[in-house]
Amino acid sequence: xxxxxxxxxxxxxxxGLSTSTVSRALRDSHEISAETKQLVLECAEKLNYxxxxxxxxxxxxxxxxxxxxxxxxxxxxxxxxxxxxxSIAYDRGYNVIVSQSRESYEREVIDLQFLAxxxxxxxxxxxxxxxxxxxxIKALHARGMPIVLFDRIHDDIDTHKVIVxxxxxxxxxxxxxxKQGFKRIAALAGSEFLSITAERLAGYHDALKAHNISYSKExxxxxxxxxxxxxxxxxxxxKLLTLKQKPDAVITTxxxxxxxxxxxxxxxxxxxxxxxxxxxxxxxxxAELVDPPLTVIRQPAEEMGRAATELLLQLVExxxxxxxxxxxxxxxxxxxxxSAIKS
Amino acid sequence: xxxxxxxxxxxxxxxGLSTSTVSRALRDSHEISAETKQLVLECAEKLNYxxxxxxxxxxxxxxxxxxxxxxxxxxxxxxxxxxxxxSIAYDRGYNVIVSQSRESYEREVIDLQFLAxxxxxxxxxxxxxxxxxxxxIKALHARGMPIVLFDRIHDDIDTHKVIVxxxxxxxxxxxxxxKQGFKRIAALAGSEFLSITAERLAGYHDALKAHNISYSKExxxxxxxxxxxxxxxxxxxxKLLTLKQKPDAVITTxxxxxxxxxxxxxxxxxxxxxxxxxxxxxxxxxAELVDPPLTVIRQPAEEMGRAATELLLQLVExxxxxxxxxxxxxxxxxxxxxSAIKS
DNA sequence: ATGAAAGCGCTAACAG
DNA sequence: CTGTTAGCGCTTTCAT
Numbered sequence: 001x002x003x004x005x006x007x008x009x010x011x012x013x014x015x016g017l018s019t020s021t022v023s024r025a026l027r028d029s030h031e032i033s034a035e036t037k038q039l040v041l042e043c044a045e046k047l048n049y050x051x052x053x054x055x056x057x058x059x060x061x062x063x064x065x066x067x068x069x070x071x072x073x074x075x076x077x078x079x080x081x082x083x084x085x086x087s088i089a090y091d092r093g094y095n096v097i098v099s100q101s102r103e104s105y106e107r108e109v110i111d112l113q114f115l116a117x118x119x120x121x122x123x124x125x126x127x128x129x130x131x132x133x134x135x136x137i138k139a140l141h142a143r144g145m146p147i148v149l150f151d152r153i154h155d156d157i158d159t160h161k162v163i164v165x166x167x168x169x170x171x172x173x174x175x176x177x178x179k180q181g182f183k184r185i186a187a188l189a190g191s192e193f194l195s196i197t198a199e200r201l202a203g204y205h206d207a208l209k210a211h212n213i214s215y216s217k218e219x220x221x222x223x224x225x226x227x228x229x230x231x232x233x234x235x236x237x238x239k240l241l242t243l244k245q246k247p248d249a250v251i252t253t254x255x256x257x258x259x260x261x262x263x264x265x266x267x268x269x270x271x272x273x274x275x276x277x278x279x280x281x282x283x284x285x286x287a288e289l290v291d292p293p294l295t296v297i298r299q300p301a302e303e304m305g306r307a308a309t310e311l312l313l314q315l316v317e318x319x320x321x322x323x324x325x326x327x328x329x330x331x332x333x334x335x336x337x338x339s340a341i342k343s
Numbered sequence: 344x345x346x347x348x349x350x351x352x353x354x355x356x357x358x359g360l361s362t363s364t365v366s367r368a369l370r371d372s373h374e375i376s377a378e379t380k381q382l383v384l385e386c387a388e389k390l391n392y393x394x395x396x397x398x399x400x401x402x403x404x405x406x407x408x409x410x411x412x413x414x415x416x417x418x419x420x421x422x423x424x425x426x427x428x429x430s431i432a433y434d435r436g437y438n439v440i441v442s443q444s445r446e447s448y449e450r451e452v453i454d455l456q457f458l459a460x461x462x463x464x465x466x467x468x469x470x471x472x473x474x475x476x477x478x479x480i481k482a483l484h485a486r487g488m489p490i491v492l493f494d495r496i497h498d499d500i501d502t503h504k505v506i507v508x509x510x511x512x513x514x515x516x517x518x519x520x521x522k523q524g525f526k527r528i529a530a531l532a533g534s535e536f537l538s539i540t541a542e543r544l545a546g547y548h549d550a551l552k553a554h555n556i557s558y559s560k561e562x563x564x565x566x567x568x569x570x571x572x573x574x575x576x577x578x579x580x581x582k583l584l585t586l587k588q589k590p591d592a593v594i595t596t597x598x599x600x601x602x603x604x605x606x607x608x609x610x611x612x613x614x615x616x617x618x619x620x621x622x623x624x625x626x627x628x629x630a631e632l633v634d635p636p637l638t639v640i641r642q643p644a645e646e647m648g649r650a651a652t653e654l655l656l657q658l659v660e661x662x663x664x665x666x667x668x669x670x671x672x673x674x675x676x677x678x679x680x681x682s683a684i685k686s
Numbered sequence: 687a688t689g690a691a692a693g694c695g696c697t698a699a700c701a702g
Numbered sequence: 703c704t705g706t707t708a709g710c711g712c713t714t715t716c717a718t
Contacts, residue, residue, distance in 0.1 A: 005695090007694095007695055007696085008695065008696065008697095009695075009696095017704080017705090018704070018705045018706075019695085019696080019697095019705095020696095020697075020698080020704075020705065020706080020707090021703085021704055021705070023695095023696065023697060023698090024697090024698095024703095024704085027697085031703060031704080032703065032704080033703060033704090036703080036704085050459070050460050051460070051695085051696080052401075052462070052694090052695050052696075053460055053461050053462060054397055054400045054401050054406065054462050054694090054695080055401055055694075055695035055696045055697090055710090056695080056696065056697085057397045057710095058395075058397050058398055058401050058694090058695080058696080058710050058711070058712095059695085059696060059697060059698095059709085059710050060696095060697090060710090061710080063397065064461075065440070065461070072426070073416075073422050073425050073426045073429060074419070074422040074423045074425070074426040074645070075422075076417070076419075079416050079417040079418075079422040080417045082416050082417070082441070083415070083416045083417040083443070086416060086441060086442060086443055090442065095440045095442075095457070095458075095461055096440065096441055096442070097408070097438045097439065097440050097441075098425070098429060098439055098440075098441050099429060099433065099438075099439070100426070100429055114438070115438075116393075117393050117394070117396055118396050118407075118408070118438055119395070119396060119397050259628060259629050259632065262629070262632050263631075263632065266632065284627075284629060285602060286602050286605075286627060286629060286633065288606075289602065289605050289606065289609065289633045289634065290629060290632045290633055290634065291632065291633065291634025291635070292634070302417070348711090350710095350711055350712085351711065351712065351713095352711075352712095360688080360689090361688065361689045361690075362689090362711085362712080362713095363688075363689060363690080363691090363712095363713080363714075364687085364688055364689070366711095366712065366713060366714085367687095367688090367713090367714090370713085374687060374688080375687070375688080376687060376688090379687080379688085394711085394712080395710090395711050395712075397710090397711080398694090398710075398711035398712045398713090399711080399712065399713085400694095401694050401695070401696095401710090401711080401712080402693085402694050402711085402712060402713060402714095403694090403712095403713090404694080687718100688717100688718085689716100689717085689718080690715105690716085690717080690718095691714100691715090691716085691717095692713105692714085692715085692716100693712100693713090693714090693715105694711105694712090694713095695710105696709100696710090697708100697709090697710095698707100698708090698709095699706105699707090699708085699709105700705105700706085700707080700708100701704100701705080701706075701707095702703100702704085702705080702706095
């Protein structure tokens with residue numbers, strides 16, 4: 001059941017005018033007399049008239065809403081990004097429709113289809129961990145849907161992108177370890193197919209190289225679902241902890257991995273940083289309260305959301321097809337705390 | 344710029360049929376011959392036809408989308424609730440439009456108007472801390488908009504509600520303190536006008552009463568913005584810490600207050616639980632990693648979101664006006680950890 | 687079994 | 703300055 005809304009027709013009827021006159025009066029057209037406008041406005045006010053945006057959308061072929069696809073809403077990083085997205089969208093009069101892929105390729109495809117079929121004006125997306133085939137995105141993009149990628153991006157899609165300097169973040173973290181005197185630095189990373197994983201591991205590798213520290217392959221462990229499945233983290237940590245040359249420090253490349261790693265170490269009664277030091281990508285507000293306070297690489301998540309939305313709306317509202325796409329790279333912050341201090 | 348979608352008209356033209364026939368064939372009407380159906384379906388497939396939901400919405404006066412208003416998306420509790428909402432909405436073919444009031448009454452009003460004007464089929468809302476006047480919600484509800492309240496609810500609005508047993512949660516927490524031997528138990532609460540504050544403080548008071556523990560008014564401090572503004576928390580804590588009879592334990596009634604309280608205590612170099620024990624409402628996934636591990640009252644946030652959505656869709660899809668409203672009360676969980684153990 | 691036409695709410699080209 | 707008309711994409715009588 002739904003309430004009957006007041007339409008332009010009702011006003012026209014009440015005033016003995018035509019709908020077009022009312023429409024024009026409402027839109028403050030110059031070809032309407034001041035008195036008529038006055039009359040219409042008053043009547044609209046009295047009847048509590050609200051324009052029907054759906055009718056408008058049908059005409060204008062735009063819905064003033066944007067879609068967002070993330071792997072998980074209840075994740076500090078992504079919820080902060082969505083916060084940023086919402087704030088800009090709100091300012092510009094757009095609605096934000098959120099959906100989550102739950103790291104499933106299949107769901108990402110469906111989500112995107114769903115959003116497209118619901119006539120969102122554009123989409124902001126961070127790829128799911130399972131996504132290797134990009135045809136669903138390319139197809140949508142080719143059909144003219146404005147798309148902005150953030151965080152987990154892909155070079156094959158030619159559009160605006162927003163990321164942080166993942167390489168730098170990981171490089172600095174690794175270097176911090178090295179300067180602290182850690183020798184055997186491991187990495188607990190997400191799926192190898194994810195852009196962020198590649199970028200972060202590249203930073204890690206290069207920092208080691210730059211300081212002439214050799215690293216063995218076993219020092220890099222991947223969790224395909226990036227910590228969504230806890231057992232995955234435990235298993236990966238198990239591998240690291242049972243190496244002959246046990247690492248003395250570890251870099252974790254995502255929020256979930258970071259907390260998963262801390263949990264695992266604690267459950268095993270290991271001391272951070274004595275048994276293993278830790279620096280993790282994390283946007284948790286309470287990383288500093290953890291025992292020990294966590295050294296984190298923090299992303300300007302809200303700002304990423306805002307930037308992505310601004311770029312998207314730029315595409316959406318552009319009159320002519322945009323050719324030049326921008327890759328905006330924000331700077332992550334290395335917040336040094338107890339978990340990465342050599343004892 | 345926007346891509347041109349294939350319409351029913353295109354199919355009709357391609358097949359030399361009328362739009363009505365195509366429409367009927369697509370909807371598998373019995374008054375269409377099998378061959379025609381076949382033809383239409385194939386053509387639709389070939390042209391990659393997608394029904395335009397906006398046109399449908401205009402006709403059916405429903406949009407298959409629901410609106411959500413929370414004070415802040417980037418808050419563990421609310422993001423978990425939204426996760427739950429999204430999961431059910433997804434299953435039932437609805438989109439979720441999120442907006443945040445940022446604890447502002449004004450924004451809540453605008454958000455709600457915006458959602459209503461965008462023809463959402465229903466709204467799930469948790470009141471902002473500033474909200475005392477409910478006319479915006481009542482008006483919308485009176486006009487027939489299905490509404491479900493959760494978390495911060497209000498008795499004056501007669502509709503479905505989903506909360507946890509806040510009284511019980513606070514009661515149990517307080518009693519836990521008492522049984523541990525804490526004598527001077529304070530409370531750091533949100534705005535007094537919030538239902539959750541009232542309910543939680545009632546549990547706190549009653550537990551004290553039941554154990555014949557007197558309490559002074561000064562033991563209850565309110566932060567109007569519930570920890571959104573950190574200085575507010577510091578100030579409130581300051582008041583507690585400078586009392587002659589300094590409390591030896593404190594209950595915090597929301598996520599933000601809990602972390603704010605821990606931060607304040609740590610910054611002052613105070614020991615938890617020795618100088619002050621703590622139990623807080625919190626849905627953080629890493630409360631157990633904090634130093635000391637936080638004793639928390641955890642709400643089944645995702646389940647709350649799911650329940651709210653189920654109730655909302657029940658209203659949305661009901662043929663006749665619903666009269667009997669349900670208040671679903673879920674059970675919070677008291678997770679006992681180091682922060683509330685008497686040393 | 688199929689088509690013509692009206693209508694959902696709104697705008698805009700075209701007439702006066 | 704205002705009204706008439708057509709049309710956005712789709713469904714649904716009402717004819718045929």
